[in-house]
Amino acid sequence: MAGQREPLLLLLAGLLLPELLLSEAAKIFTMTLLGFKEVEKSYKVITWFAPEDCNRELKKSIEFTIGEGLEGRGRFENIFEYLKSLALQCKHLLRSDIVDSLKNENFDLLVVEGFDFCGFLVAEKLGKPFVTTLPCTFGTLDFGLPSPISYVPVFTSFLTDQMDFWGRVKNFLMFIGFLMKQWKLHSTSDDIIKEHFQEGSRPVLSHLLRKAELWFVNSDFAFEFARPLLPNTVYIGGLMAKPTKAVPQEFETFIAKFGDSGFVLVVLGSMVDSFQSQNVLKEMNSAFAHLPQGVIWRYKSSHWPKDIKLSANVKMVDWLPQNDLLAHPRIRLFVTHGGLNSIMEAIQHAVPIVGLPIFADQPGNMVRVEAKKFGVSISFKQIKAETLALTMKQVIEDKRYKSAAVAASIIMRSHPLTPTQRLVGWINHVLQTGGAAHLKPHAFQQPWYEQYLLDVFLFLLVVTLGSLWLCGKLLGVVAKVLYGARKQKKA
Template identity: 50%
Template sequence: HYFMMDEISQVLHNRGHEVRMLLQTGVLMIPGKGTFPRRDLSRYLDFMNHLAYQCHVILNKSEILNSLKDEKFDITVMDGCNPCSFLVAEKLGLPFVVVFPGTFANGPQVGFPSPLSYVPVFYSNLADHMDFWGRVKNCLMSLVSAIVQYQVQTKFENIIKEHFPAGSRPVLSELYLKAELWIYNTDFSFEFAHPLLPNTVYIGGLLAKPAKPLSQELEDFIANSEDGFIIVTLGSMLSSIPLLEVLQEINTAFAHLSQGVIWRCQHSKWPKELKLASNVKIDILWLVCLLPTGGMNSLMESIYHGVPVVGIPLFGDQHDNMVRVEAKNMGITLRIDQLKADKFTRTMKYKSAVMSLSTIHHSHQLPPDQRLGRWLEHVLQARGGAHLQPYAFQQSWFQQYLLDVLLFLSGSVLGGALLFSSCQCSYWKIVSICPGIEQKSSWDILHEALLEVI
């Protein structure tokens, strides 16, 4: 998340804008955060509770907030994964642009049309091609997602009551719809196709850069690896896995490969009791196959460079990301609890598919940094992004789903049916009382009765 915001700051700075970054210092990773099972929502809610506590601390820093107000900023660009970002922007009274460092997972919260028949819900582990049971699961997951979002927002209610005056207290669900722009770190070379709103910009690949020359040591290593290379990058999640057991399996698998392997890891963190295979080197380099944990930045870089992926997802959005990797045929997923050397060696392929995705990604008229800069400047010049937001954001939920119209039409049809039935009943009563009147039609009798009443 920090890398993404830092790169955006640099892009804006390079375009002549003055930028300030508000960064809260503290524990970068919540203890145990990387170890929770994927469906253990209580851990996720605990993490949100921790963010709520941090939010309380930030909003109590009146000196910092007042100094930011005095800067007279034009706009706020913020990380959309932390609900507190919205409250800080609201406290400063600034318009805001939101960066979401992943897929369009929060589409329902920000107003995207998200048909459950082909738009998978976050945490569903579904692709867009769903069979009947897949659609059933997606519908049920949408209900779970709504409940979780409600629970997340309730964790910030006391923060809002404490730091905002009565009568002008924001509601998080409404703040999500208030953003001038939503910027996503994804791309349709990776994401499933589905509807977006005009205030949506996707800049996947912003962190990807052209390859740089290698050191002589790595060049020599490459020269001895005629079949190409593999890079392993478990990132910040390395301490969150059963280290020795997993590393042993991966290392054993690599010993049977003809490719050279570069393992992105600090030497000090490598277990001393585990001897590296002869074709494995600990360092960082250019690659022909990527082994990440499924984080978005690594996956967009693999598309940028046309590199297949063998992913080992651990938590959060990584599982859903790897569903997309497999659906796009750019790689395969290996579960951390089923990681065996023989499975590992059978998955080194998919080069052709990922090269096609790379071509799609590079065929945009403008690169990600220029799309980002131009859209932000468009909002600044237009003095906001209201013209990009649908009127639906100002409607009640029952108006958006036409429930009031359906109720009116249903009532009209029912009322008409009851009126006709009543008239028919009256007609037959009149016929039974006045023999011979049956020669007149029911509509004639109704017309005469109305004239008499008038």
Template identity: 45%
Template structure:
């Protein structure tokens, strides 16, 4: 959303971001942008509840207990937050008086639909994850070849997988019904009886659905005119890294280096045994390793491998574009994979939760990488997988092929965004 706001503000639009006054990404500091920001506050008790939920969710995921039903308590938590946000009438009244032409919202938290409806302005949906919400936006999803979210299937399913995929397709209706019930109290409290929307109504009311996705990663599937995919807003030509890092990378010689990062939300690993296995594997490969890991949380009794450098935060895009980059070891977040595809970098996925297992399945299907569940990581096997991907040039070739596909669009992603934004926010007379 920060990147989108920069693009719009720097191209003649007056942008204001409305967000929670809270930072939960360790090591990342959000710099002040050229656009205005309005924030709303949350009681400390609820912020603590939010932290505890994600910490527990992360711990369970590292124990191999990630479950789709975990989203239900998260939606309940979001509904609580929504009550607080909607009660901050001064902020909402200010935004309403500003008379904005259009809003851009992230659909993962349904409260954002309710805020846009409360403000009485049209909105575009920008979904940062893989294709989902097909029931809400009317996107056809034939279960015979379109794998459902969290299925872990490819587009080449056998009969049993198609049966399972069909049941998952049907069960997604139950998920939508449950979300409607969870947010019903918010809607009843903050909207008058004669104009109470439903979430499904608000999904269909969106001017446009934009997905942070591209067919260089995604499988073939049907699309409709109101569904557009714009990928790579944060994937850009690399800038030079710091001299300190450049000196470290130069020590690798022709072997190059490997970047290890498990996403912005995971700055440490709560399992010492897993850290030991990964550290031992890194010690046995010739490449230098840049590992995004909070150094203050490194186990005191574990000696860091001599070829490994820990960093609290990394500029991932610039490192991926470095000529000595050999492999990205990643949790499988979509932005990380997008940047890897853009720069033609092979991937070794360690999916943890949410959409990550589905994402790395797609990477493997494109033959630009492999993946391994973290609970199966043993130093020898992990090191063998690293050597296989780095030394087998077919992975690099496939990654470069997908990069060509991603870059082959006639307009760069920021120009696509501006074009669709202008079309969606134009008056009806002009648009027609």
């Protein structure tokens, strides 16, 4: 409307949002919120660094978690320790003068990253409405979505939506464990809340998760199992996708050597490069040598063991244009660690997958890929050259995997609005309507016993038992009367 200033947004980037993605996200969030014109606005980046000892603890936690994952020992305790390290950084952030300076900016809306709880506490401290982006599958957090246990797999259950009886038993038991784990993870913020919020007005973290006006989930219907969603939950998988460009000449020259056989792209995530054992590298290199395709492998050459000779059909690079290579007409397979962004790009370009999941949500992501039939998963710890080579050949040669990948790509691409339009449009909706109360169920304000109708069941149980007791008493009285009348008649 004329005379009104444009909305001012604050993007609180967590540690899971790399610098490159932060830059792209900032461009998206600063687009004109009046329609879908891609007019870039200026934005300011405020950088804050935690004390060195906090950074050391966080780095140690990340390295330990990755190392354990590579050995097949991904445990809940590792994630718990990681969140404790993030909480320590959050303490220092809230003690700094940044929060006070942000209060003076008069933001209309905050955008927080959902895995790091600190964003929720900053939003509460500023007293501003906020929306949340979730970089991983939403099974990792409970923010109020209806989750029927009969067909919605619990995080880390590695089940699909098609469960038999024992699968439902497992899912139910894991749901109880999931609730306990969520409570423990939320407890990592208890000390921060006690220190920075006054008694009597201290927030409960589980309530803050449900306080978000919108949840933007980095996923898509082409990947997720169908399940109930609330109106304030929006899929934006593929948000960071860019128009594809021609690949650099050095890659084109390498790809051309293999003609119609094409090539395989191998990217296992930036955090994993430094942790792969020499034995795993040897097995992977040997497996690639058995392929008729060329292999483009992103791996830091400085970490490559000198006593392993790189296979003749492998090109190793420190960096590569992943999105552009996935769009190349001669790509035949994508070997990935199962990160959600990589899977979204593979679906976008209809490329079959062989997954080598390591930790966190990656194994669960590959369960979905297998269920959708456009890829196969192999345990990282159990990689053997022969098994890996056979699996890759199977996925390349069996056209059913490519057909399933094409079907998933059609689902993802045929949305009436792009991920960016969905995100900007819904944020605009929230700003224009003064919040998203109309998108949230009243259940968010009900105590747990009302949500699960325990008070109703208790009432009906009391009425039923009371009625049975009263009927029993009446039958007893009638029986006594009849017995007395019969006794008098005999007399």
